[in-house]
Every structure is written in structure tokens, then in C-alpha cells.
Amino acid sequence: PQTITVIPKAVIQDRGAFSLRDVLKNTPGISMQAGEGISGAGSGDNLTIRGFSSRSDWFVDGIRDYGNYNRDPWNTEQVEIAKGPASTTTGRGTTGGSINLVTKMASLTPYNQMDLTYGSSNLYRGTIDVNERLGEHSALRLNGLYHHADTPGRDEVFQERYGIAASLAFGLGTDTRFTVNYQ
Numbered sequence: 001p002q003t004i005t006v007i008p009k010a011v012i013q014d015r016g017a018f019s020l021r022d023v024l025k026n027t028p029g030i031s032m033q034a035g036e037g038i039s040g041a042g043s044g045d046n047l048t049i050r051g052f053s054s055r056s057d058w059f060v061d062g063i064r065d066y067g068n069y070n071r072d073p074w075n076t077e078q079v080e081i082a083k084g085p086a087s088t089t090t091g092r093g094t095t096g097g098s099i100n101l102v103t104k105m106a107s108l109t110p111y112n113q114m115d116l117t118y119g120s121s122n123l124y125r126g127t128i129d130v131n132e133r134l135g136e137h138s139a140l141r142l143n144g145l146y147h148h149a150d151t152p153g154r155d156e157v158f159q160e161r162y163g164i165a166a167s168l169a170f171g172l173g174t175d176t177r178f179t180v181n182y183q
Helices: 009-015 021-023
Strands: 003-008 030-032 045-048 057-059 076-083 097-103 111-119 122-133 138-150 158-170 179-180
Touching: 003 009, 009 021, 009 076, 021 030, 021 076, 045 097
Parallel strands: 057 097
Antiparallel strands: 003 076, 030 045, 076 097, 111 122, 122 138, 138 158, 158 179
16 A cells, blocks of 8 residues: 655644655654665665655655755755655655655745754854746756854764755736746
């Protein structure tokens, strides 16, 4: 049997998620791993779905993402988790399922949001999300991120992430649409 769980942007924001692990933390059937598994596989988002490794079953907008890194949800509209054999929908995959990250895309609805976070251990984080209508059927969306945090109790161990993403869309609200995304 296969079930699909969708975690929307509102839930991601309510959780104050700084990593995909934070987004998926309370999802039934998902277990976080901390270096277990394949020797030499490296770090990054390492979790299991229904007890099976999901190392090669990550997707971004439906395209397989082999990256072995920690994903930040700053440019994520929603997270879709398909639990159960997923080969019928995503090609080869494990028995546990797959995870698809849906990125933020331009839309005709104007939207502006900026979030600033300051915390202990030199935590500084800022995100910006701006969506502007350019014409009757076109829009531009820009997203930005800067994140810095020390690791408590460790010298010279810190995280620093930054990113820019853009989405330009033409033909919104019509039968033919053309979208260009950059991340």
C-alpha cells in the first residue's frame, strides 16, 4: 500500500524549520539517521522511509536529486512524501518510498515576506520571498537566504549557508505557460 503525505509551506513556517530534517521530524514512517548505513556515504540528509534507506529517492520538482547534502527549506513550497513502493511513479526506487521538494514558483498573486532570526551560539538567519506581477499573465519571484550558526560547545565548527532563487513565468492563467527557474 502507498500513502502520500504533503507538508505545505504554512506548516514548514510554523515549525520554524531550518533544515529538511526539521520539516520531516514528526512525519509518521520517517526515521532520521545519523551516519548509519553505507560506509563512506558521507553526511547529508540521511533518513529512512518505512525502514528502508531513501538515499537515492529524493526529487526536486519531480527530478531526481542525487545530492548528498543537508537541504534547507528556504525555497520550498511544500514537501511530498510517497510511502510504499514508488517505482510506478518515480522510476527505480526503494521499497520505502520517495520525497519530492516542490520549489517556490512565480504566480499572479503578489507576495512579500522577510524573516529574520537571531539566537544563541551566533545564530543569524534571514530569508526574503518576493513575488511580483509583471503584467497580465507574467510574474517574477525572488527568494534569498543567509544563515550562520556556531555549533554549541565546539570551537571553529559552524554552519554557513546562502542562496538565491528566481522564477520567471509567462502565460500564467492561460493554456500555454513558460517558466524559467534558477536556484
